[in-house]
Amino acid sequence: MKFKAMSLSVVLALAAPVAMGEASVEEYRAMLADKDANPGFLIIDKGEIYFKEKRGPKNASLEQCDFGLGVGKLKGAYAQLPRYFKDTKRVQDLESRLVSCMMDLQGFTEAEVKAKLYGDQRLNENNTQLEAIATYVAFQSNGMKIDPPLKHAGEKETLKLGEAYFWNRHGPMDFSCATCHAEDGKRVRLQTLVNVYNKQDIQKTMSTWPTYRVSHGVARNNQHRMWDCHWQMRTPDIDYGSPATVALISFLTHQAKGGVYDLPGMKR
Numbered sequence: 001m002k003f004k005a006m007s008l009s010v011v012l013a014l015a016a017p018v019a020m021g022e023a024s025v026e027e028y029r030a031m032l033a034d035k036d037a038n039p040g041f042l043i044i045d046k047g048e049i050y051f052k053e054k055r056g057p058k059n060a061s062l063e064q065c066d067f068g069l070g071v072g073k074l075k076g077a078y079a080q081l082p083r084y085f086k087d088t089k090r091v092q093d094l095e096s097r098l099v100s101c102m103m104d105l106q107g108f109t110e111a112e113v114k115a116k117l118y119g120d121q122r123l124n125e126n127n128t129q130l131e132a133i134a135t136y137v138a139f140q141s142n143g144m145k146i147d148p149p150l151k152h153a154g155e156k157e158t159l160k161l162g163e164a165y166f167w168n169r170h171g172p173m174d175f176s177c178a179t180c181h182a183e184d185g186k187r188v189r190l191q192t193l194v195n196v197y198n199k200q201d202i203q204k205t206m207s208t209w210p211t212y213r214v215s216h217g218v219a220r221n222n223q224h225r226m227w228d229c230h231w232q233m234r235t236p237d238i239d240y241g242s243p244a245t246v247a248l249i250s251f252l253t254h255q256a257k258g259g260v261y262d263l264p265g266m267k268r
């Protein structure tokens with residue numbers, strides 16, 4: 001009867017080591033799906049405080065930032081990003097827009113804003129203010145359809161560029177994003193890799209960013225994912241909010257169009 005008391009995964013481990021891997025990953029996923037236990041909500045609360053705090057040389061909050069739907073309009077704004085902005089004359093995603101608002105409204109220099117982008121999980125760090133704010137702003141589009149605009153020539157151009165870059169092989173391993181993310185069922189060790197040409201798959205993926213990453217102990221955003229996957233490709237660090245990252249995010253977001261934001265996500 002001792003056998004019965006063992007968890008399913010242990011039984012499977014005795015039977016077949018390969019199947020055990022699958023079963024524990026499934027158990028883990030089920031645990032991750034418990035929304036109430038998502039620490040991302042605490043980070044959203046912190047993000048709101050940082051967002052409304054007067055900071056920088058101009059001693060201003062970010063409440064006057066225009067994320068595309070008008071000054072100070074947060075509800076639904078993330079669901080319609082990336083988009084073209086007249087004031088900066090370029091297409092911006094959430095994070096690059098935050099950088100320009102911190103510069104314009106609060107008077108920070110770009111170098112100051114970008115001095116510390118991400119909490120480092122190896123040092124047990126908490127989220128940076130930038131990460132927390134991005135998670136808060138994105139959350140204001142929870143439950144809404146992913147609906148990035150495609151009217152302005154700049155938006156069309158950025159989308160095209162993003163898909164081209166997705167297929168472009170580069171770096172010391174000669175990888176493109178497509179090497180890992182353009183077919184069903186690919187995996188690196190136990191992690192299944194999103195196929196961006198599988199509508200359901202990419203919708204599920206993009207609708208859950210920003211996400212709380214259990215293995216990092218912090219919330220991560222799209223910019224961090226782009227940086228992380230460039231690390232997967234062993235390229236130099238990609239610049240936060242750069243046109244290349246915005247183009248990639250624009251492509252991924254358009255592939256996921258029609259999906260419904262389910263925020264904050266929670267992932268491995």
Ligand code: HEC
Binds near residue numbers: 229230268
């Ligand atoms: C060598 C393989 C590899 C390459 C090349 C690669 N990635 Fe990834 N990608 C990964 C891995 C591994 C993960 C993490 C999967 C996990 O932890 O579940 C991932 C995750 C992602 C995710 C998030 C998936 C999710 O479930 O939320 C996105 C989006 C993504 N990659 C986009 C890209 C883009 C864009 C590029 C090109 C710049 C790229 N990747 C290049 C391996 C790769």
